[in-house]
Amino acid sequence: MSNMIHHPHDLPAAVLEPKRRTQLAYILAYRAPDYIRSQSLLQALGNCSHIELLIARNRNMGVKRYAETWRALCQLRKAHSPDIYLLGFRGHEMFWPVRWLTREKPLVFDALMSPSAALREENKAGWLGRLLAPVMHHLERSILQRADLVLTDTTQHAAFYETQFGLPKEKILVIPVGAVETGASSEATEEIEATEAPFNVLFYGSMLPLHGIDIIVSAAAQLSDLPIHFDFVGGNAQQAQRLQDLCTTYGVTRYTHRFWVPLDELIAVDIPRTDLCLGGPFGGTPQARRVITGKTSQCLALGKATIIGAIDEDTGFVDKHNCLLVPQADATALATALRWSFAHRDTLPGIGQHGQALYHERLSVHSIAQQLIPTLLKLREAHHGKP
Incomplete structure (x- = not known):
């Protein structure tokens, strides 16, 4: 029932000198x-x-x-x-x-x-x-x-x-x-070239109010002229029904939903293969304004360009440098960031690399x-x- 793990770690020796472990x-x-x-x-x-x-x-x-x-x-x-x-x-x-x-x-x-x-x-x-x-x-x-x-x-x-x-x-x-650190380099994403092929955007998570699914769908509705496909992963049956209802109301058709994908598959396949990740949070709720989401850290760790909802904190996030940074509860701002990303998809791998560097430095x-x-x-x- 117990497990022991012993490995060296490069912490300051002056701070860490107990008499025994x-x-x-x-x-x-x-x-x-x-x-x-x-x-x-x-x-x-x-x-x-x-x-x-x-x-x-x-x-x-x-x-x-x-x-x-x-x-x-x-x-x-x-x-x-x-x-x-x-x-x-x-x-x-x-x-x-x-x-x-x-x-x-x-x-x-x-x-x-x-x-x-x-x-x-x-x-x-x-x-x-x-x-x-x-x-x-x-x-x-x-x-x-x-x-x-x-x-x-x-x-x-x-x-x-x-x-x-x-x-x-x-x-x-x-x-x-x-995040789960795999050692994968963001350089692998540089093989993706700007084409007329559909542009894939990934969101995964619990679809709680703080994540702002309604904001995402509203933003997607403003991009009907572009071949942008939204891939949603997560949520329970009630949340999935709400997602479907929102997409129907807003006329969003370029999307898919999966209830669950194993984390190792998300890390090894889904995140690396997508063009852009939605880290959020976008909901603008009190809790949303206090968090850096786990999906944000995970996507940055994998060197993937990520759209992040801003919070009132020195996070190190810089728009169009190491992420795409947007105000929360603002579907138009999110749509603008998505449209810019589609038009500048050749710059996204570089943004992902800078995001990965920020992850290693701070997160x-x-x-x-x-x-x-x-x-x-x-x-x-x-x-x-x-x-």
């Missing part, structure tokens, strides 16, 4: 156990020679996942007694049992995004979600207050946790979501490790120094 237990009971956030954190932790990584995670995606992870965690704790525990996204349901079990050791909580905000601001779960949002907010506040360190993905989210839940700045660590697994590992080791040393 720090044993860190990563705990996960999420319905998507291979979610990019989890993969990136595990790679960052596993690549550090100062960390001995122990893993208690689920493979079952149903409710049995909680018992599966709990058994693994109990066995892991008995065998190793780790120095630090990290409860991965989304661990709210398991927080209090895990906090009880690990009460004598530091517990890091990967909050990433707020479930109560999703209920309140994003209308997740409809009227029932709005009704339950205050209860979830109270529970979430108690969880965040009780964790020793809270992880999130942007400074906008950090500020949100400070104001909404009263967390001190020093208790929050901002690290990017990361990569290496960047995660550079920020996370020293903080974890300081947390361990501070805990050991307590009376």
Whole structure:
């Protein structure tokens, strides 16, 4: 039930000189156990020679996942007694049992995004979600207050946790979501030539309000004179029906929808073969204005030109240099970026290369490790120094 990964990582030696390797237990009971956030954190932790990584995670995606992870965690704790525990996204349901079990050791909580905000601001779960949002907010506040360190993905989210839940700045660590890093070079996309062939645009994801599917379809309707094909991947049956209804209403016909494609297939086939990726978010919702989406990081990591919805943060994104940057909730601006991309498709590989460089500089697994590992080791040393 546990797994150990030991690899060297080029972190500053002056910062990382504990007397022995720090044993860190990563705990996960999420319905998507291979979610990019989890993969990136595990790679960052596993690549550090100062960390001995122990893993208690689920493979079952149903409710049995909680018992599966709990058994693994109990066995892991008995065998190793780790120095630090990290409860991965989304661990709210398991927080209090895990906090009880690990009460004598530091517990890091990967909050990433707020479930109560999703209920309140994003209308997740409809009227029932709005009704339950205050209860979830109270529970979430108690969880965040009780964790020793809270992880999130942007400074906008950090500020949100400070104001909404009263967390001190020093208790929050901002690290990017990361991506699955294959080592593929963006140079492979340079073989694509500008032709009269259809221009393919890829969107994949959950189709939640923050992603702005209505904005995408409205933009597509403004491009009926161009052979641009939209490939949508993801969403449930209700979201797929809404997509179809939107396309019918707007008269959009050049599109396909697939409910699901394995992540490794998206990374190996769909993203490299498309002309342009929609990273978003485009919805303009409160949550949309706090995130850099996982799909954005993944597409940039693969060197693919990506349209990104701007947020109020120094992201390093520069329009027509390392991405196509558009304001959110603006279908006309998105249509303009798509039309420009079609007309300048020969420049997209270069934009993708610059985007890949930005990913490696700011959003990569290496960047995660550079920020996370020293903080974890300081947390361990501070805990050991307590009376």
